[in-house]
Amino acid sequence: MLTLWTALAAWYGAGVGLLLPRAVYRLAVEPEEPWRDRCPAGHALDGAVSGWLGRAWCDVCCRTYGPGEPVFVLAGALVCGLLAAVVGVRPELGVWLLAAPFALLLAAVDRAVNRLPDVLTLPLAAGTGTLLGVAALQPHAAGSWRRALLGGVVLASVYFLLFFINPSGMGFGDVKLALTLGVALGWYGWGVLLAGAFLGFLLLAAYGAVLLLSGRAERGTEVPFGPFMVLGALAGVLLGGLAA
Template identity: 50%
Template sequence: MWTSLAAIGWGAAAGWLMLPALYRLSVPTGTPWHASCPDGHPLRTGPRGWLAGPRCPQTAHACVSRRATTAVTTASAAVCGLLAAVTGPRPELLVWLLLAPLALLLALVDARVHRLPDVLTLPLAAAALALLGPASLAPDAAGSWTTALLAAATLGGLFLVLFVISPRSMGFGDVKLALGIGAVLGWYGWRVLILGVFAGYLIAAAHGMTLLIRRKATARTALAIGPSLLTGALVGVALGAAAG
């Protein structure tokens, strides 16, 4: 119980801390990141700028709406709480709690501007593999670092092939995202990897069909697949942890 409560608190705090990054990175591909607030005032640079909170330092006006702030912190807390509940006090839980806010940030940026920035996708993959290595050596670890590494390479290679075949249906950012998704799903084995990726595509298909039915998209509308893949990864990790 205390583990879940601590995870929920961490998730809420991490969700609030990533709000400046959500605002700054929510720009179209090829566009410089937001260096100023919506009112035009310059934002802080360096590490302090990313941890300064979602407000302009001069006017104290929020760069992210109150509704979005509530939604992001709540979602981050819920995801971390879920992971804590299904994983329990196993060493990989610390890895999941560190990666979850970053994955949520990626999903939100992609949903907003159809972009998966390298500053998020590549650190996600690197952090997953770097942190799961020591976790695999700890007592009671429920996964395999070797399988995580192989799964990251396999899924990344598969997405690369799909990108080369049909670059219109998949962006190169999705290829980089596949490295991190492959690592976290592969930790629990190949069956979980397949299940998580399948769940992601199923969620994407359901989302697309819903938009078509509601006439908010057409067959030619480009949809961000990153949020669906990351949600599928969450499903896979949760099921793998529960069965581990």
């Protein structure tokens, strides 16, 4: 049964991954710029100006813009398959599977332009908290909704303090993303929250060290934190699900 759920979750993740590239292309702009709805030459994407899902394909230029689909297909399948395999058939699994594509989208946008758009971070926080409240009412739920909400407040507060101390080293979008990740990690316990947050910083430090040692960056070079926050939180949720 668990193998079937894992396979279905992996297929779901792969399918959702196919839908993300256009959204990444449209959202990966500087804060003062509007969301992209056309290719660099000014042509409508795939003949639909308002579309958000699928490839960022231009019929006139006959090419795709933005990130390629295979990366998102693989990442979606891997993340969702792992979540299903480790968490098992529990109510919170549905929440993780719904939140995972948005987390991948945020990580990709942040990696592209060092920005975490409010249009994603704030609804994701509200949706995750609300859906976990519903999950907590179901049988066999393995976490605490109250602790999840408190975890979101605690982690966001820590990030806000770091932002206040050194605003050049952390963006306010990271603070908003921390709210969602704190809710997810807090669901399984304070130890999971601490582990997931620490892993995010550890992964960022390791990546920064690799860039410095390879000469691809200097001290003071801005590195997007969002992808590492998401990876750390994913590891934390997997640890929490495994322990539960």
